[in-house]
Amino acid sequence: MLGTTQPPAFVPPTSMWNPLLDEYLIDEILSLEDEQRTRGSKPHQTPLTAPYSCADNLTNLSSQGRPIPGNNSSGGSGHSGSPVGMGIPGAMQFRHVVSSSAPSSSDMDQLVRGSSQGPVPSADDPEHYGDRRKKDIHNMIERRRRYNINDRIKELGVMLPKGASEAEFREMKLNQGTILKASCDYIRQLQKDRDSMIKQQQQQNKLENAAKQYADRVRHHVAQSYKSGTKPKAIRKLNSANSSCDVVVECGEHCKCDPITCRQRVLQEGRQIPLVLFWEGRKGWGLRTIFKIPKNVFVGEYVGEVITFAEAKRRNKHTKYQFSLATAITKLDNKFLVIDATSLGNETRFINHSCNPNLVAKLVITNKYSEHDFRIGFYSMRDIEPGEELTLNYYPTNVKPKNSKKGRTKCW
Numbered sequence: 001m002l003g004t005t006q007p008p009a010f011v012p013p014t015s016m017w018n019p020l021l022d023e024y025l026i027d028e029i030l031s032l033e034d035e036q037r038t039r040g041s042k043p044h045q046t047p048l049t050a051p052y053s054c055a056d057n058l059t060n061l062s063s064q065g066r067p068i069p070g071n072n073s074s075g076g077s078g079h080s081g082s083p084v085g086m087g088i089p090g091a092m093q094f095r096h097v098v099s100s101s102a103p104s105s106s107d108m109d110q111l112v113r114g115s116s117q118g119p120v121p122s123a124d125d126p127e128h129y130g131d132r133r134k135k136d137i138h139n140m141i142e143r144r145r146r147y148n149i150n151d152r153i154k155e156l157g158v159m160l161p162k163g164a165s166e167a168e169f170r171e172m173k174l175n176q177g178t179i180l181k182a183s184c185d186y187i188r189q190l191q192k193d194r195d196s197m198i199k200q201q202q203q204q205n206k207l208e209n210a211a212k213q214y215a216d217r218v219r220h221h222v223a224q225s226y227k228s229g230t231k232p233k234a235i236r237k238l239n240s241a242n243s244s245c246d247v248v249v250e251c252g253e254h255c256k257c258d259p260i261t262c263r264q265r266v267l268q269e270g271r272q273i274p275l276v277l278f279w280e281g282r283k284g285w286g287l288r289t290i291f292k293i294p295k296n297v298f299v300g301e302y303v304g305e306v307i308t309f310a311e312a313k314r315r316n317k318h319t320k321y322q323f324s325l326a327t328a329i330t331k332l333d334n335k336f337l338v339i340d341a342t343s344l345g346n347e348t349r350f351i352n353h354s355c356n357p358n359l360v361a362k363l364v365i366t367n368k369y370s371e372h373d374f375r376i377g378f379y380s381m382r383d384i385e386p387g388e389e390l391t392l393n394y395y396p397t398n399v400k401p402k403n404s405k406k407g408r409t410k411c412w
């Protein structure tokens, strides 16, 4: 290999061991050695004064006027433990770390100088001498590589997570095989974790984008409705909320409308008008409005436990918070259910009775395919002034009041 103008085609190492690389190194060392010997034999040439290291040669070849193809690295000293970018083709990919327990540069130096123990081969037999030197250097490199591998495996063992308990970990027989296997497992786990983190991050980004788009759409629609002069949903009137209609049908999950802009989902959005609880003397607690409520506006929903008539009858003596659908409408498919707000309910259970009410109760259907989605909504029958009490006729004319005498509606 030495003496050829072109270096051998270099295959980037896929492992720590690369025979081509060894050959190349050995040839380079021997050629340097030859060069020195030749220089030293010429009397008028300056001998080498600085301590000369074989390992230094490996890393400083390029600076000594022997260009090595592909060598971009300035190199290190090659001494124990320091990362060295080898001055050889493909060195960029091959970051070599010299083992701390490996034979040192001076060992290598000695070897190259031929001061190692054992008979020195005669210089008269250059072929034999060359072969012997080659073999020694090869062995030395091989030893260094082995030490290096061992040290890196030890390092991996120290870096591995301790697992369940440190004591258990210490008891584990950490031979090189187990360390390598545990390292592979650990790296695999890290890769999995990284993948799932990336997925989570992507999911989160998606959700954030969706939320942002949603908020933008809401802002856009509110701005549009203000521009076109329509009122925002909070005090929007519902066409069907007039006293001549007992049933209000809202858009539900089967409607194709946009849930944000749909004007037929008023009750489903909940109460928008602020109300206050007020002590009404003999009537007990009552409900008042702080702001003016225009006519035909949704005010609130009566919520509670939905029970059967039979169950309502059984509980009747113990509660005053039952609201029967039959009192809001006369008949709906013969299904009369009762909403009991005794143990579960909201502020609308404090609406008191009046023969001259300002609210009307309506049956609201939000999902026409489910009989359980009948709900009770309260709507303003007229304009209600700020501070006025909200009232409802508990006994519409077509329903016989439970405490009436001779069919006459009891009215306070």
Ligand SMILES: C[S@@+](CC[C@H](N)C(=O)[O-])C[C@H]1O[C@@H](n2cnc3c(N)ncnc32)[C@H](O)[C@@H]1O
Residues within 6 Å of the ligand: 282, 283, 284, 285, 286, 320, 321, 349, 350, 351, 352, 353, 354, 412
């Ligand atoms: C649904 S609750 C209304 C809230 C009730 N005021 C409270 O403090 O719990 C119905 C009860 O309120 C009382 N009530 C409602 N309207 C009334 C009125 N106009 N006059 C007297 N009491 C009334 C009756 O005791 C009735 O049984």
